[in-house]
Amino acid sequence: AKYESNVFRELRIFLRDVINRLMSDRKFCCFVKPVNLDEVTDYLDVVTTPMDFSTIADKIDDGSYTSAAQFVADIQIIVNNALKYNPVSDPLSKAVRHRAFMLKDTVDSIIDKELDSDFEKTCEELKESR
Ligand SMILES: O=C(C1CCC1)N1C[C@@H]2C[C@H]3C[C@@H](O)[C@@H](O)[C@]2(C1)O3
Numbered sequence: 001a002k003y004e005s006n007v008f009r010e011l012r013i014f015l016r017d018v019i020n021r022l023m024s025d026r027k028f029c030c031f032v033k034p035v036n037l038d039e040v041t042d043y044l045d046v047v048t049t050p051m052d053f054s055t056i057a058d059k060i061d062d063g064s065y066t067s068a069a070q071f072v073a074d075i076q077i078i079v080n081n082a083l084k085y086n087p088v089s090d091p092l093s094k095a096v097r098h099r100a101f102m103l104k105d106t107v108d109s110i111i112d113k114e115l116d117s118d119f120e121k122t123c124e125e126l127k128e129s130r
Contacts, residue, residue, distance in 0.1 A: 004126050008066060011123055015060045015071050018110055023053045028103055030096060031078050035085075046085050051077040066127040068111060068120050079104045 022028050034052045035043050043050070056074050065071050082100035086093035 004129075007119075007122055007126055008063065010119070011065065011068065012060050012063070014115065015065060015068065016057070018071075018107070018114075019053055019057050019060065021110075022103070022106070023057070025106075027099055028053070028106075030099060031082070031103060035081075040085075043085065047081045049077055049081070051081060053078075066130070067123040068115050069124070072107060072111060075103065075107045 023032050032053045034050055034055065035047075037043055051074055056071065059065060059074070060071075079100045082096050086096040086100075
């Protein structure tokens with residue numbers, strides 16, 4: 001009801017702030033848009049669930065996330081995809097993998113510092129009550 005919509009509205013505001021900060025961080029520029037499937041023609045042979053920051057931003061606005069944990073799970077998909085498609089030790093792949101690891105630690109740190117655990121618990125409980 002009203003209370004629920006206020007909680008999920010506050011979650012959207014928090015998640016928009018986080019994704020906006022990630023999108024404006026130059027070291028994460030490779031994660032902003034979907035991998036170009038016209039350019040990377042074998043990408044879907046390797047990666048089953050593409051994910052990127054702009055898709056996450058759309059999902060926030062669609063109300064797809066009813067907890068921060070669901071948001072972090074999509075960030076993890078970005079990380080796992082980057083590690084899976086860019087495994088070799090050539091310099092470009094190593095740079096991509098390093099950024100993927102940086103992304104995960106950056107998001108985990110933001111969540112630990114800035115997301116109230118009671119608020120996240122309320123989101124999880126409201127999600128179950130749906
Ligand atoms: O995995 C990715 C993105 C980086 C994190 C997501 N890509 C697959 C290609 C391999 C590597 C070099 C370019 O070929 C560029 O097209 C991509 C894009 O980076």
